[in-house]
Structure formats: structure tokens, C-alpha cells
Amino acid sequence: MNILLLGSGGREHAIARSISASPQCDKLFIAPGNAGTAQCGTNVDMEPSNLGAIKQFVLSHNINLVVVGPEDPLVKGIVDFFESDPELKFVPVVGPSQEGARLEGSKDFAKAFMTRHGIPTAAYRTFTKDELAEGQAFLKTLKPPYVLKADGLAAGKGVVIPETLAEAQAELAEMLGGKFGGAGSRVVIEEYLSGIECSVFVATDGTTYKILPVAKDYKRIGEGDTGPNTGGMGAVSPVPFADSRNADGKLFMSKVEERIVKPTIEGLAAEKIAYRGFIFIGLMNVGGDPWVIEYNVRMGDPETEVVFPRITSDVVELFEGIATGRLDKYELTVDQRFAATVVCVSGGYPGEYKKGFPIGGLEKAAGKATAVYHAGTAVKDKKIVTAGGRVLAVTGMGKTMDEALAAGYAAVTKISFSGMYFRRDIGKDLK
Ligand code: AMP
Numbered sequence: 001m002n003i004l005l006l007g008s009g010g011r012e013h014a015i016a017r018s019i020s021a022s023p024q025c026d027k028l029f030i031a032p033g034n035a036g037t038a039q040c041g042t043n044v045d046m047e048p049s050n051l052g053a054i055k056q057f058v059l060s061h062n063i064n065l066v067v068v069g070p071e072d073p074l075v076k077g078i079v080d081f082f083e084s085d086p087e088l089k090f091v092p093v094v095g096p097s098q099e100g101a102r103l104e105g106s107k108d109f110a111k112a113f114m115t116r117h118g119i120p121t122a123a124y125r126t127f128t129k130d131e132l133a134e135g136q137a138f139l140k141t142l143k144p145p146y147v148l149k150a151d152g153l154a155a156g157k158g159v160v161i162p163e164t165l166a167e168a169q170a171e172l173a174e175m176l177g178g179k180f181g182g183a184g185s186r187v188v189i190e191e192y193l194s195g196i197e198c199s200v201f202v203a204t205d206g207t208t209y210k211i212l213p214v215a216k217d218y219k220r221i222g223e224g225d226t227g228p229n230t231g232g233m234g235a236v237s238p239v240p241f242a243d244s245r246n247a248d249g250k251l252f253m254s255k256v257e258e259r260i261v262k263p264t265i266e267g268l269a270a271e272k273i274a275y276r277g278f279i280f281i282g283l284m285n286v287g288g289d290p291w292v293i294e295y296n297v298r299m300g301d302p303e304t305e306v307v308f309p310r311i312t313s314d315v316v317e318l319f320e321g322i323a324t325g326r327l328d329k330y331e332l333t334v335d336q337r338f339a340a341t342v343v344c345v346s347g348g349y350p351g352e353y354k355k356g357f358p359i360g361g362l363e364k365a366a367g368k369a370t371a372v373y374h375a376g377t378a379v380k381d382k383k384i385v386t387a388g389g390r391v392l393a394v395t396g397m398g399k400t401m402d403e404a405l406a407a408g409y410a411a412v413t414k415i416s417f418s419g420m421y422f423r424r425d426i427g428k429d430l431k
């Protein structure tokens with residue numbers, strides 16, 4: 001098969017590496033990719049949302065399967081674009097329809113979907129620009145802290161959690177006043193859930209589903225989960241609490257499957273929403289019970305950098321099963337070892353930072369129990385240089401969480417670039 005993978009982050013490098021290890025893959029193209037994906041296939045200078053260019057490329061390179069990494073092309077309707085085009089409709093795409101992508105593209109849509117299907121999620125109300133006063137009044141009925149979410153895609157920055165009522169009311173006015181552009185023209189206000197988060201990934205062809213290894217990511221820039229939110233500073237898989245029994249004798253993951261995964265897949269089918277892709281369920285473990293924080297319609301980053309290295313069955317067959325409705329035939333097998341990834345970022349990130357610094361030690365860091373995934377890198381004058389905020393995700397594997405973390409951190413110490421920063425406490429809260 002000739003495969004086109006869309007995206008350019010650490011997630012795409014991890015997916016590209018698993019694809020290139022499959023005997024099913026003849027040629028792999030990554031658009032636009034990074035310096036790491038170039039080692040797994042051929043990078044193509046093409047934006048993942050440029051549907052016209054993608055069409056030309058798919059036809060001229062005999063592409064048999066398209067895998068979409070990020071949410072943007074999905075929310076813009078790439079799957080519907082392929083299905084409605086006479087020349088493209090036989091090319092399978094891994095990803096939901098535009099309607100399905102609303103689970104991530106609109107928080108209000110996702111909340112209403114969960115409410116319709118009895119899926120546990122924080123109580124909420126949605127307000128528009130004309131309903132500022134009602135929104136301010138609703139905030140008064142809640143206890144602090146307050147959770148305000150821009151309805152649309154806001155590059156991971158659309159959730160604000162103020163501590164006081166005055167701050168929350170001011171924030172609501174700013175959001176409805178255009179702080180996040182069109183994404184904030186509606187704002188979801190919801191109850192605060194207190195607990196520990198994890199990320200559950202479900203592959204589905206719309207009928208059958210497979211639950212992939214569970215992961216946990218670390219979003220804040222600072223150690224001890226402090227400071228501003230980032231795209232993700234590290235991740236681990238599996239998550240010990242997910243496979244342990246709670247006081248009620250039930251496994252946490254059994255509750256997730258019964259209360260969340262099944263009603264989500266059945267709800268999509270009942271509403272005739274075509275969904276052949278990944279569902280990323282962001283969960284809060286509140287006293288042993290799972291509550292949904294959010295849906296995403298793609299794999300997570302940096303979670304993919306710990307989930308994909310643990311998948312030992314053929315991922316091209318997984319993608320094909322998803323995209324062609326034959327997931328029931330797929331046998332998922334998982335490496336029982338732990339994986340931990342540490343993200344190395346540019347100094348100043350998530351604020352302003354400089355790019356173009358040479359990265360040293362990449363060959364030395366890669367080993368039998370470690371993998372270095374590129375996130376924001378490029379090649380300049382034949383050298384690999386920094387090209388983004390999140391630069392590398394360095395994954396270690398081991399029989400225990402400690403061993404995986406030790407392998408990952410040992411590899412990180414071999415890598416250097418000007419201004420490099422990473423968190424030293426990934427996985428520590430789970431021990
Ligand atoms: P989201 O973009 O929906 O993932 O939200 C970003 C982050 O805000 C989440 O990862 C949580 O840490 C936090 N968050 C979102 N909703 C809630 C909630 N209802 N209660 C507590 N924390 C939340």
C-alpha cells in the first residue's frame with residue numbers, strides 16, 4: 001500500500017515509525033512532516049488542510065490509504081470531501097466525518113451528545129454573546145473554581161479555570177467579546193471536577209471498537225503541574241489506576257467501557273454519524289468513577305508517543321480495519337511493558353521562543369529501549385535544528401514505570417540544544 005499521513009508533530013513521527021515497520025507499507029508520504037518523519041518515508045511540502053493539493057497528490061501517487069493526524073482537516077470535512085469526490089471515493093481515510101468531528105470542533109455539541117446518551121460529564125450550560133447577563137448569573141450559582149470553555153477550536157487554549165467569581169465573570173465577558181475570535185462566540189460553563197486525569201483512545205469503524213493502551217499526559221509547563229498549559233510536556237502508559245479495582249470491586253477501565261465507550265459508539269450509530277477513526281476521551285477519575293472532560297477526534301500528542309510504541313500488532317492493518325469497516329477482524333496486541341515520554345521544549349515555550357538551534361546527541365539518545373520522536377524539527381544546512389515549541393518527545397520503555405522513566409530520562413541527558421527545557425517529574429504523581 002502507498003500511504004499518506006497528514007501532520008507534522010511527535011504524534012505523526014510515532015505513527016510514521018509504526019507504519020514504516022509494517023510489511024503492508026510500500027511507500028509512506030508525510031505532509032508536511034518534520035526531520036524525524038523524513039527518516040520513515042518521504043516528506044511532502046503540503047498543508048494538511050489544503051484539500052485541493054491533497055487530491056492531486058493522492059491521485060498522482062496512487063495513494064491507497066490516508067491517515068489524518070491533527071483535528072483541523074477533520075473538522076474542515078476532509079472525510080466528506082473524499083467520499084463525495086468520484087475520483088477519491090474509493091480511497092479509505094482514517095478519521096470521522098465532519099459531523100463526527102464536531103465532538104471536538106464544538107464543546108456544546110459534545111456536551112449535548114453526552115447528555116442525550118447518558119454519558120457522565122460535568123453539568124453545564126452554554127451562553128452566546130447576547131446572553132452575557134444570564135451567563136454571569138449562572139456563574140453565581142456555581143462553586144469555585146469555575147470552568148469556561150470556548151465552544152470552537154482554539155489551539156488548546158480555549159479552556160480557562162478562574163478561581164474567583166469576579167475573575168470568572170470578567171473572563172466570560174472577554175470570551176464572548178471575541179478573545180478567541182469565532183471559537184468563543186459561544187461559551188460552555190461547567191462544574192469543576194476534582195480528580196486525576198487520563199486519556200483513553202478508542203479505534204472504531206463505526207460498529208466495532210478496540211480500546212488502545214490508556215495514557216496520561218502532563219499539560220502544564222512547570223513541575224508539580226504549575227504554570228500555563230502547553231501542548232503536552234510528557235506522557236506515560238499504562239496508567240496504574242486504570243487497571244486497578246476501586247472500593248466497589250470494579251475495574252476503572254470496565255466502568256469506562258460500560259458507561260462511556262459503549263454509549264459513545266452506540267450513540268454515534270443511533271444518530272447516523274459516520275465515524276471511522278480514533279476517539280480520544282479525556283477523562284477525570286473522580287473518586288474511582290470516570291467522567292468525560294472532553295472528546296477529541298484524533299490521537300493525542302504526546303500520548304501517541306507512548307501508546308503506539310506499545311502496539312505490537314500491525315498498525316497498517318489497524319488503520320485499514322478502521323477505514324474500511326473491518327475492525328472486527330483485527331487482533332490488537334499490546335506490549336506489556338511501560339512507556340514514558342519526556343518532551344524537550346524550546347526555552348520560553350509556551351510563550352515566545354527562538355527557533356533554528358542545532359540539536360546535538362540525537363543518535364546517542366536512540367537505543368533499544370528508547371526512541372526519539374521529532375515534534376518541532378527541521379533540516380537546515382544538513383543539520384537537524386529546532387523548528388517549534390515542542391521539539392522532541394523522548395520515549396523510554398521498561399518493565400516498570402520506574403524503568404521506563406529511567407530509560408527516557410537517561411536518553412534526554414544525551415540531547416542538547418540552546419535553551420532546552422523539560423519537566424523532571426513526569427510519572428511521579430502515579431507512584
Ligand atoms: P480541555 O481542552 O477540554 O481538555 O480542557 C483543558 C483542561 O482543563 C483539561 O485537561 C482539564 O485539566 C481542565 N478541565 C476541563 N474541564 C474541566 C472540569 N470540568 N473540571 C476540572 N478541570 C477541567
Ligand code: GLY
Pocket residue numbers: 217231232296299300301302303
Ligand atoms: N495531549 C492532549 C492532546 O493531544 O490534545
